[in-house]
Amino acid sequence: MAALTPLLVTRDLRRAFGGLKAVDGVDIAVMPGEVRAIIGPNGAGKTTLVSLICGRIAPGSGTIRFDGEDITALPAHLRVRRGIAYTFQITSIFANLTAYDNVALPVHRRLAGRDNMHPRQLREAVMQALDRVGLAGRAGTTAGTLAYGHQRLLEVAMGLALQPRLLILDEPTQGLSDGEIDNFIALVRDIARQATVLLIEHNMPVVMELADRITVLNFGKVLAEGTPDEIRRNAEVQAAYLGSTADV
Amino acid sequence: MSGHAPDGAGSASKAWALHAVVILGLLSLHVLLPDYHHGIAARIMVLAVFAMGYNLLFGYTGLLSLGHAMFFAAGLYGAGLPVYHLGWSVPVAFATGIACGGLLALAVGVLALRTTGVAFMIVTMMFSQVAYLMIYWLGDWTRGDEGLTLSRSERIVELGPIFLDLTDRDTRFLLAWALFSAVLVLTVFIARSPFGRVLVAIRENEERTRMLGYNAFANKLSAVVLSGLVCAMAGAAYGLLFGYVGATFGSIQYSILPLLWVLLGGAATTLGPLIGTYFMFYIVDFTQGFLRAYMLLVGVALILLVLFFPKGILGTIRERWLKWLP
Numbered sequence: 001m002a003a004l005t006p007l008l009v010t011r012d013l014r015r016a017f018g019g020l021k022a023v024d025g026v027d028i029a030v031m032p033g034e035v036r037a038i039i040g041p042n043g044a045g046k047t048t049l050v051s052l053i054c055g056r057i058a059p060g061s062g063t064i065r066f067d068g069e070d071i072t073a074l075p076a077h078l079r080v081r082r083g084i085a086y087t088f089q090i091t092s093i094f095a096n097l098t099a100y101d102n103v104a105l106p107v108h109r110r111l112a113g114r115d116n117m118h119p120r121q122l123r124e125a126v127m128q129a130l131d132r133v134g135l136a137g138r139a140g141t142t143a144g145t146l147a148y149g150h151q152r153l154l155e156v157a158m159g160l161a162l163q164p165r166l167l168i169l170d171e172p173t174q175g176l177s178d179g180e181i182d183n184f185i186a187l188v189r190d191i192a193r194q195a196t197v198l199l200i201e202h203n204m205p206v207v208m209e210l211a212d213r214i215t216v217l218n219f220g221k222v223l224a225e226g227t228p229d230e231i232r233r234n235a236e237v238q239a240a241y242l243g244s245t246a247d248v
Numbered sequence: 249m250s251g252h253a254p255d256g257a258g259s260a261s262k263a264w265a266l267h268a269v270v271i272l273g274l275l276s277l278h279v280l281l282p283d284y285h286h287g288i289a290a291r292i293m294v295l296a297v298f299a300m301g302y303n304l305l306f307g308y309t310g311l312l313s314l315g316h317a318m319f320f321a322a323g324l325y326g327a328g329l330p331v332y333h334l335g336w337s338v339p340v341a342f343a344t345g346i347a348c349g350g351l352l353a354l355a356v357g358v359l360a361l362r363t364t365g366v367a368f369m370i371v372t373m374m375f376s377q378v379a380y381l382m383i384y385w386l387g388d389w390t391r392g393d394e395g396l397t398l399s400r401s402e403r404i405v406e407l408g409p410i411f412l413d414l415t416d417r418d419t420r421f422l423l424a425w426a427l428f429s430a431v432l433v434l435t436v437f438i439a440r441s442p443f444g445r446v447l448v449a450i451r452e453n454e455e456r457t458r459m460l461g462y463n464a465f466a467n468k469l470s471a472v473v474l475s476g477l478v479c480a481m482a483g484a485a486y487g488l489l490f491g492y493v494g495a496t497f498g499s500i501q502y503s504i505l506p507l508l509w510v511l512l513g514g515a516a517t518t519l520g521p522l523i524g525t526y527f528m529f530y531i532v533d534f535t536q537g538f539l540r541a542y543m544l545l546v547g548v549a550l551i552l553l554v555l556f557f558p559k560g561i562l563g564t565i566r567e568r569w570l571k572w573l574p
Binding site: 054056075076077080081085086088092093094095096097101104105106108109110112158162 | 442445446448449452453455456457458459460461462463464
């Protein structure tokens, strides 16, 4: 496996807000097919880091390479077209549109530019994405009236509809019930067979179950990185983060 | 967005049937209306084109401009000045007016779209005021408030076998009707097209749209230019059909009116602009009979609409009963 080149590499990535160094020299490398969890206390810079990666905010300095190419200066929508999809921490769907139309937007973007796109293709792809998250039966429902858990799933379906190479999930299980979380774990496993996943997550059992590797952030820096077992045994991590969670 | 949904085919044919009925209904007014109302209907159809252009940007894209008088005026003067001073033919002048509006919209769009919300309103209003003052500054050619009156000979179209006299009431009505119908069909196409859906998505949640791979700026700029082109088309047609080109049409009042028409009829509905323009025109026409401060009425109507009736006539009907309305 050593011959594989990483899908995503950040070099000395930095971003400050006023005096606060939200991301302070982060180097990470994510291999293709990996599920990488990013954990850390509140305010550690997790969302800022993935926002830099997907282009929602510009870095102060440092570089981001995706699939071997420097994408640091690329605007967000062009990164999406290269295969980076981001699902929002705070559910960000089109509340007044139906679930179907929510997913049709990314599908249409992905199929755009193909000469012979048939309306049937669009429909099949939309229904397929909805089906994967279990919302096929609610295609015609206005998104804003869906239950909260379903809105989270719709958010993921919109990401999936882009058929991304790197899917960034920002606290996807926040606010979900235990039963919904179990389904969610199965869904991410399914997604990980085709895409690389970058997962920000507070729920440690979910992280331990899903992640191939874990990066721990603290005060904007990488505190530790390793397999779930290594992270669990790491004394520094325990002091900074896990120590506060009794059930790990 | 309903055209996209699994039941799209049925709602699409219903929508097209409704628009066909409206277009034919307006044509029937040509023989049904008495002289006075016949003339008003022609004006309303041209002004409704202005409202439809405004609706593309305000209703569908969610960008509230307070400067659309400049696009109407760009069409009005872009067509009127060459006819008056250079003796250009009507079709060439019409195309020139539209082109002026498109270019102005491109320039204003590139700059104004760096802002959003209230700042966008103020920036567009300022640009429009600059355009308005330009009309006076170029008073040697425009004659400011007094304006220019186009003579009958300047408003004759001779294209091969076609001979049109724009001072003739029937010709005027039918041309206004043709223009209105073409733009209405265009807006239905846009509203149902992938481009129209992206505009709605930007209105609903711009950041999310960007993160689905869409270039929000390019789409918004396209909407501004398209809106400017349609509004300039209305301005050019208004000048050529009714023979008067004056500075009033560049004033702030003509930036507020399309907003009012669209709000009253229903923003982001294809037929709302027509309904709003029709209603408001007659309300003002009626009130002017006994109230000189009719702009007061416009202001009050605007406040009431925003506070109590934000979806307008067609928007409310769509919400309650006819979900398939585009």
